[in-house]
Amino acid sequence: MDDYTWKRRLRQRRRRQRRHLFLFILLIASLVSMTVWYAFFYTRTPEYALKQLSTAIEDRNTDAFKKYVNMDVLSSRAYDDLTVDLFAYDSTLTPKSKVMFEKFYIMIKPQLSMGLENAALTRIETGAWNLPDGTDILKGRQLGIDFERFIERSQLRNTTFVSIGNIEHDGSTATAELNILEDYTQTPFTLQLVMEQAEDGHWQVSYIKNYKEYLDLIAPLQNSDIASYIDNTQGIVDEYNGIFEEYQRRFRQLTATSSGQLSAAQRKKIAALLENEVIPALKKRQQKLDEVDIPAGAQYLARQRQHSTETTIKAWQHFIKGCRDNSQAEFSTAETLHKQELAIDLRVQDIIRHTAISKNIPNLP
Incomplete structure (x- = not known):
């Protein structure tokens, strides 16, 4: 091999090495960018929160579930939707009796809202809808209501998740579509989950915007x-x-x-x-x-x-x-x-x- 040929091959090898080095640096930069995007941007999106929420349910992880759901707000709003017109069409009650019953349901809201939370979390953790037991005030009719019947009226036990639909962003809030199916009548419906950002930047489901509409349909x-x-x-x-x-x-x-x-x-x-x-x-x-x-x-x-x-x-x-x-x-x-x-x-x-x-x-x- 003459000197010219040897030098030409050496230059070609160096060019290949530089290209490989450039590609390697580009790959590292891409990985770093993706990591930064995932850690600082994607994990602070409603899409990520819903994915983690789905994983929490599959893994029966109640701690993760509570992180991505504002249980206090969700159960409170759900309770209001369940009881807002509970006695409106009961012609057997006098106006005075209706007011009395409505005040009673306002008074017991903390206990029933907490009961809804506990029932949902127990369902996630154990896979079963267990009723209050032991000394729980919601056991039987100690509080004046049948909690078993209350849960049934909520439609929680007979609603099946189908898929996640569109997610609309609006600043620090978002609305996510949740496609569901009511098991008894096989009626499809799309719930609208209102999501908000917590103080640390992660997103949570706060309440169901059209839960009352779902109840009124079913x-x-x-x-x-x-x-x-x-x-x-x-x-x-x-x-x-x-x-x-x-x-x-x-x-x-x-x-x-x-x-x-x-x-x-x-x-x-x-x-x-x-x-x-x-x-x-x-x-x-x-x-x-x-x-x-x-x-x-x-x-x-x-x-x-x-x-x-x-x-x-x-x-x-x-x-x-x-x-x-x-x-x-x-x-x-x-x-x-x-x-x-x-x-x-x-x-x-x-x-x-x-x-x-x-x-x-x-x-x-």
Whole structure:
């Protein structure tokens, strides 16, 4: 190789090295720019917040969820939307009674709003909608309302996330579209999530702008199905109400005692009545109810009726065992189950009454 050729190849090699070095520097600069953009810009966007929120739900990370949702504002606004016209169309209430009930719901707002928060966070953490338990004031009807029914009216449990839509920016606020599906009636809807920046710059969902519109759309659809289901099952309910009234009369006769203690003969007859007649009648009634087609929006009411029947049968089974074994523990268990059954029956009555009232609500445009 002559000297000229060697020098030419050396120059070419150096040019290639400079190009490689330039490309390497460009790549590093791009990576640095992307890192800076991600760390200081993208992480402070509504898009990033919604992505992190979705990840938090998938990972059951309640701390991350609370970071990207202003739970206090969200639950407070949701509560207002749920209760704003709760008694507006109840013609059975006097104006004075309506005002009294409205004041009552304002008074218990902190407890119910916190209950909504806790229920949602528990759902994220465990995957289940657990009701208040133990000494929680929302357990049962201690606060004067049925929290189970309140949660059901919120539509939270029967709403499925579909996708995230458009996000509109407006300075320090943004509105994100959340496409959802109401599970019972399979009705699609687009919620508008209002997002705001926290003090440290990250974005949070503050409230649902059109939550009331969603409730107003879904409730009439469900109420129509519930009304249809009530009408279709009324004959069965009336028939067995008469049958159970007769059983109640016979039960009272069999349990009558001057000493306050049931004799062995009484316990035997009571157990026979419950086992041979009452429980079979309960099962037969439920079988007939199950044979009726359940409209999509009436599934909750149908499940509550089934739950009531199952709980009642369990209660009577413990009562029967208490009669046969003369066991106070079994009687106590039966009493506890009967209290649960009464709470379910009250819930069923509330649904039926609310459906009747809803017929007075004018059609929404």
